[in-house]
Amino acid sequence: MANYFQPEIETASREQIQQWQDERLVKQVKNVWDNVPFYRKRMEEAGLTPEDIKSTADLHKLPFVTKDDLRDNYPDGFRARPLADCVRIQSTSGTTGKRVIAYYTQHDIDLWDECCARALVAVGATNEDVVHVSYGYGLFTGGPGLNGGSHKLGSLTLPMSSGNTDRQIQFMTDLGSTVLCCTPSYAAYLAESINERGLRDQIKLKAGIFGAEAWTEEMRRDIENNLGIKAYDIYGLTEISGPGVSFECSEQTGMHINEDHFIAEVINPKTGEVLPDGEKGELVFTCITKEAFPLLRYRTRDICILSHKKCSCGRTHVKMTKPLGRSDDMLIVKGVNVFPSQIEAVLLNQGYPANYQIIVDRVNNSDTIEVMVEMTPEMFSDNVGDISNREKEIVAGLKAMLGIAVKVKLVDPKTIQRSEGKAVRIIDKRNLYQG
C-alpha cells in the first residue's frame, strides 16, 4: 500500500537524509548567526562561529536552548525574519511565567502542513476522506496543524474544534467523517457518547490521529474497540512547529520524526551528552528548514527513546517512542510548583519509607492532588484513631511543605504501580501537552 504523502522524502536513503541534514543545518546556523542576536551571543560565548558547524557531526557543539530562554526573550527575541515575512503566530498557554510565541512565515506553515499531511496519509487518508478536526483551534496548534495537513492532502476538512458533542456526532453521521483528529481523551469521550446514543453503526470513521496529551496503549485499545477504528499517535510542540513533528505509521510502534525538517537528538538530561539509539533520554530538536522561529537544540524535557531500526511501513525516518516522562519531574498543581522530592522529604521526616504516588487530576477545571501512601509496619496500629492521627500528621506536613491542601490515602503495601521495577511516582491525569 503506497501510503506516503511524499514517498521520495519519507523513504529516502539514510545517506540522502544525512546529506539534507548536513546542508540544511549549516545554512540554518548561518541564518540564526546573522538574524538572531541570542544565538550569536550564545555561540560567541561557546567560542563558536558558523564555520565551526560543518555538518550534523558538529551539532553537539552548539549550546542548548531551553524554555526559560524562550520566556526570557518574550515576545520576539527568537524571531529570525522581519514581521513583513511572518504570516502567523501560535502560542503555548502559560499558567505561570510568560507565554511562548512561535512565529511562522508562509514557508513555515507550508512545511508544517506537509508534516501533518504525511501523518494523515500514514493512517490511510486520501483526498477522498472526510477529516474531522476536533482539536481546539486558535493559539493552540492542534486544530490549525491538522486542518492545514488535511487541506494540503485535499481531503474535505471539517474544522469542528472541540466541544459541543451533539454537533460533533451529527456532523460525523451526516457528512460521513472518516478520520477523526483530536486529543485521545476527547476521542474516548466521543466514543462513549456515540455508543450511548446507539449511533455506532451510523458513523464511518476508519482511523483517528490523537495527540497533544499522554495516552496509554490501554486507552488506544479502548478507543479502537469503541469506535471500530485504528488509533494513531502524533507528536509535536509549538516551539518546533506543532503536531506532526513526528507521527505513527501502520506499525503503531513509535512515531517517525520528519527528519528532513527536524534533527532529533536524545541527551542525558543531567550531562547534556548525546546518547545512542535505544537509550532513554531527553528529546532535543533542531529545526533545519524553518525560517521565522528556528530553534536549535531545543530541549523538550520529554523523555523518549530513538530507533533507526527498519520499519515495516517502508519509512526510513527515525522513530521515537511516546514520551515516557519528563526530565524535570515538576508538576504545577493549582499554579503551585510541586516536586515529588518534597513529598518524599515529608514522609522521611516523619519516619516512614517513601512509598508514595502522586495523583493529579483536573475536576471541573480545578486541579486536585492526592498522595497515595503505602501502609508500613511503622505506621500501622491496631487502633483506627492512631492511624488516622498519623495520616493527619502527613497531611499537615505536606500542607506546610507545599502550601496547598493535599489529600492523603493510605493504601496496601506494594500496590503502587511499578514500571520496570521502579515505582511510578506521578500519575497526572490532566491534559499534559494541551497548549
Next chain:
Amino acid sequence: MTVKQISVFLENSYGKLADIVDVLSGEGINLRAMSLAESQDFGIVRIIVDDYEKTSKILAEKSYVFSVKDVVAITIDDKPGSLAKVLRVLNDAQINMEYMYAFTAPANGAASLILKTADTESTADVLSKNGVCLLTQKDLSE
C-alpha cells in the same frame, strides 16, 4: 491467660475484605471471630484464627501489614446480666475497655467475647479471680 488476635490493615477499596478472607480460607485457616474497624479511608480487620502462626506467615507472604496482639477471650452465660457482671469487674479494677466484640462460642452455645483493654494481663487476672471463664489459644484452635 490470653489469646492472639491478628489485626490487618485494609485500604478502602472494593473487594479488599473479600480478598483477605479468600486468601485465608484458601489456606485452610478457620476464622473463629472477626471484627472490622473503619475510618473513612481505611479499615482494620481483627481476627481470631485457629492457627495464628500459620496465618501470620501467610499474611507476611502476601505483603499485608498486620500486627499480632494479646487479647482476652472469655465465655459467659448466654443470659441477661452476664456481660454486665464482667464489665463491672473491669470497672472496679479501673481497667479501660478499648474495644470488644462477640462471637459464637466454640462449645455449649455460650456467648463469647474478645476484650481489648489497655492492660491485657491484669484483665485476664482480674476476670479469672472473679470466676469468669477464660478461653485459651487451645480452645480456639479446636
